[in-house]
Amino acid sequence: MVFEKLFMKILNKERKPKQISILIIGLNNSGKSTIVNFFKNKDVRKSVSIPTIGFNIEHFENQGVSFTAYDMAGIGRYRNLWEHHFKTCNGIVFVIDSSDRMRLVVVKDELDLLLQHPDLKRRRVPILFFANKMDCIDALSSVKIAAGLNLEKVDNKPWQICSSNALSGEGLQNGVHWLTSQIKECVLTPPDKEVYD
Amino acid sequence: MSKTRWLDALSDGTAGLKTISSCMSVCDLKNDNYYKLIAAEISFDLEIKPRLRVYKGTQVVHDQNLPGIPSAVESLYIDETHPKMPIVAVSVGPSILFYRNMKPYFKYTVPSLIIEPLEMEIWKKLVSDRSDNYQKHIDDLKSINTSELSTLSQQLITLNDDEREFFIRDNMEPKLERLPTIVAMTKIYKSIEEEKSSNCLIIATESSDILIMDVQSFNILHQARVCNFKATPDLLSASGSFQNDFKIVIATREGSLCILRKNWLEGREIVKLENPATAMCLLQIDQTIVVLNTVLAMTFGKLGLEDHVLVLVTNNGSLLIKILKRTAEFSEPLSVESKTTEDSTNMTVAIPKKTKIFIEQTIREKENASAIHNIFQSELWRMRLEAAKTTIDILRTGDSTFSGDYQTPLKLLAQVDGLGPDFLLTVTLENISATKIAGNLSILLHADPEHYKIKRRYADLSPLMPGIPLEMDFQVSVALTPDNLLPSDMTTENSIIRVLIIKENLSKPLIASTVVMPQPELQLLIT
Numbered sequence: 034m035v036f037e038k039l040f041m042k043i044l045n046k047e048r049k050p051k052q053i054s055i056l057i058i059g060l061n062n063s064g065k066s067t068i069v070n071f072f073k074n075k076d077v078r079k080s081v082s083i084p085t086i087g088f089n090i091e092h093f094e095n096q097g098v099s100f101t102a103y104d105m106a107g108i109g110r111y112r113n114l115w116e117h118h119f120k121t122c123n124g125i126v127f128v129i130d131s132s133d134r135m136r137l138v139v140v141k142d143e144l145d146l147l148l149q150h151p152d153l154k155r156r157r158v159p160i161l162f163f164a165n166k167m168d169c170i171d172a173l174s175s176v177k178i179a180a181g182l183n184l185e186k187v188d189n190k191p192w193q194i195c196s197s198n199a200l201s202g203e204g205l206q207n208g209v210h211w212l213t214s215q216i217k218e219c220v221l222t223p224p225d226k227e228v229y230d
Numbered sequence: 231m232s233k234t235r236w237l238d239a240l241s242d243g244t245a246g247l248k249t250i251s252s253c254m255s256v257c258d259l260k261n262d263n264y265y266k267l268i269a270a271e272i273s274f275d276l277e278i279k280p281r282l283r284v285y286k287g288t289q290v291v292h293d294q295n296l297p298g299i300p301s302a303v304e305s306l307y308i309d310e311t312h313p314k315m316p317i318v319a320v321s322v323g324p325s326i327l328f329y330r331n332m333k334p335y336f337k338y339t340v341p342s343l344i345i346e347p348l349e350m351e352i353w354k355k356l357v358s359d360r361s362d363n364y365q366k367h368i369d370d371l372k373s374i375n376t377s378e379l380s381t382l383s384q385q386l387i388t389l390n391d392d393e394r395e396f397f398i399r400d401n402m403e404p405k406l407e408r409l410p411t412i413v414a415m416t417k418i419y420k421s422i423e424e425e426k427s428s429n430c431l432i433i434a435t436e437s438s439d440i441l442i443m444d445v446q447s448f449n450i451l452h453q454a455r456v457c458n459f460k461a462t463p464d465l466l467s468a469s470g471s472f473q474n475d476f477k478i479v480i481a482t483r484e485g486s487l488c489i490l491r492k493n494w495l496e497g498r499e500i501v502k503l504e505n506p507a508t509a510m511c512l513l514q515i516d517q518t519i520v521v522l523n524t525v526l527a528m529t530f531g532k533l534g535l536e537d538h539v540l541v542l543v544t545n546n547g548s549l550l551i552k553i554l555k556r557t558a559e560f561s562e563p564l565s566v567e568s569k570t571t572e573d574s575t576n577m578t579v580a581i582p583k584k585t586k587i588f589i590e591q592t593i594r595e596k597e598n599a600s601a602i603h604n605i606f607q608s609e610l611w612r613m614r615l616e617a618a619k620t621t622i623d624i625l626r627t628g629d630s631t632f633s634g635d636y637q638t639p640l641k642l643l644a645q646v647d648g649l650g651p652d653f654l655l656t657v658t659l660e661n662i663s664a665t666k667i668a669g670n671l672s673i674l675l676h677a678d679p680e681h682y683k684i685k686r687r688y689a690d691l692s693p694l695m696p697g698i699p700l701e702m703d704f705q706v707s708v709a710l711t712p713d714n715l716l717p718s719d720m721t722t723e724n725s726i727i728r729v730l731i732i733k734e735n736l737s738k739p740l741i742a743s744t745v746v747m748p749q750p751e752l753q754l755l756i757t
């Protein structure tokens with residue numbers, strides 16, 4: 034799988050393998066689990082899925098890369114579950130259901146909260162947006178979503194938006210390719226002052 | 231805390247939707263957890279047929295004609311079978327059309343009201359008499375109050391001379407029916423009070439009847455009058471289940487609010503408003519939402535995958551969807567929480583030394599982790615269940631022992647001691663706000679002076695500190711007749727005392743609660 038190979042390349046260049054962690058977030062039903070499944074290898078080392086009281090966490094580790102996926106559940110006290118990763122994550126995958134036009138404002142609200150979060154505000158963490166469910170007839174284009182979310186205002190973090198279909202895998206590789214190259218840059222270049230270690 | 235608690239999901243000025251609140255309903259129509267809005271489009275242009283539409287978010291995904299102007303739309307579950315597919319009920323005139331998968335499958339018509347014997351008499355004469363005598367019979371018909379005439383007679387008296395003859399000839403075997411128009415509908419649960427459990431439909435008619443229907447068999451389970459005087463229902467709101475207990479609040483066109491409970495044959499007036507209510511909603515949010523146009527209709531509930539959505543339709547046909555922010559807080563944040571996270575990262579935490587007990591406990595926890603976790607989880611669920619039960623109990627029993635005002639949250643408890651005719655009424659008032667003092671309050675006891683003598687019926691209250699209950703005693707005596715008998719018109723039902731908590735400069739009481747007084751034990755008085 035392309036994902037792992039790319040990560041292996043990054044990791045091989047480093048003497049001491051460093052734990053890379055990627056946070057996959059988005060509203061419920063946006064397609065996170067489907068995306069995670071697509072990337073999971075058959076011989077995934079650790080795979081936990083805890084669908085409990087109102088929120089979902091999925092976690093798996095592969096070749097030193099840890100993936101954690103969270104549903105952005107509304108209830109206040111669960112928020113710090115994913116916010117807790119902001120400090121340390123090396124990359125963020127933000128999954129959007131492009132066919133749920135009504136909730137685009139909720140996505141924007143969550144994204145703004147994320148960008149304003151003190152642990153993330155000044156960190157240069159690459160964000161990959163998946164405009165998922167591109168196969169749906171009423172799906173908004175990635176350009177429209179970028180405009181709706183005001184992405185051009187995000188200037189202190191590298192970002193990219195890719196249309197995807199998590200069911201067929203279309204678009205996923207492209208996006209992840211971009212993310213890995215960004216992480217590679219961030220990991221290999223000496224961390225800037227703001228990065229916590 | 232941000233200023234607004236609402237996200238504007240959509241302001242579609244082109245929706246062209248004209249409707250009223252009672253003609254909107256939100257439900258999980260396809261059982262895919264994506265809640266949709268069902269709305270009847272009522273055009274003010276009589277040429278255009280009303281339509282029944284389904285909106286997914288803001289897009290119309292279904293659109294069909296309705297046979298007449300609807301008065302209410304309701305979505306219901308008819309049984310407990312899976313998958314859970316709701317049906318849609320639309321009232322048009324005296325009938326209700328039931329839709330399954332948005333296809334009509336049943337039409338129910340409310341039973342006819344009684345026809346005046348005089349009217350039947352007149353029709354007997356009409357169909358047998360010569361046309362020269364029609365005028366006399368029609369004048370007789372006109373002597374009956376128009377609203378008490380059958381539809382057929384109502385039509386007849388509006389016709390001109392030459393049309394009458396044909397009309398009567400067409401109706402030689404007249405079917406005299408007086409079908410009351412359905413003015414409002416709502417629903418309660420049948421027995422299990424859970425989302426997506428089966429419902430009963432509540433129907434209010436122009437003739438002031440409230441019908442409770444089993445939507446599986448279409449049988450009327452219970453029928454009651456709105457009130458003991460003339461009151462035409464206008465808006466309905468209900469809670470509870472048919473089997474356990476339920477409460478129906480009816481706003482009438484005459485401006486009263488009536489309440490109807492299980493087993494009652496007649497509703498009771500609880501409030502008389504100066505003007506009839508225009509909308510009834512169970513929302514209590516301190517925020518004002520500014521909408522540029524007049525709001526015609528609104529509904530609140532689940533929509534799409536969001537739990538708290540307000541849907542507004544304005545008079546220019548715009549559809550506004552407002553989603554409650556997930557981070558919206560409805561209580562003031564405590565000022566001590568203003569420390570920033572940057573500060574906390576520099577703080578060192580004093581970690582105590584590991585004691586033997588601590589280590590032993592850790593080992594125990596390690597060994598029995600899953601058991602401890604399971605016990606904790608089950609206790610947690612039990613506690614949640616208890617909390618939910620208590621909440622439901624409070625909602626069911628308390629008419630309004632909680633203040634609805636967000637600025638001054640109060641809780642009221644009342645207790646009656648004594649055997650009578652002298653009672654001691656103890657009122658406990660508690661400020662349940664976390665931080666705010668509640669000041670400028672007064673208490674007023676109100677009862678029929680023919681029934682009760684209250685020594686002190688009004689008192690100004692000292693400011694209430696949060697969490698410290700204030701207890702007040704009031705002496706209440708039954709106003710006995712000179713020969714020590716109960717007032718003649720006193721019944722168990724009107725043995726009540728109203729307790730009102732009033733705030734200065736507020737025209738509406740914060741709490742209006744009714745205390746049901748026990749019947750005095752008069753035998754004890756005589757012996």
Ligand SMILES: Nc1nc2c(ncn2[C@@H]2O[C@H](COP(=O)(O)OP(=O)(O)O)[C@@H](O)[C@H]2O)c(=O)[nH]1
Nearest residue numbers: 061062063064065066067165166197198199200
């Ligand atoms: N048509 C379509 N459906 C998708 C796509 N991605 C996910 N889904 C479906 O959307 C639903 C929610 O996906 P899931 O991965 O569970 O979302 P999560 O809540 O974010 O984990 C499932 O029924 C998926 O099959 C996509 O790209 N296209």
Ligand SMILES: [Mg+2]
Nearest residue numbers: 065066089104
């Ligand atoms: Mg999931």
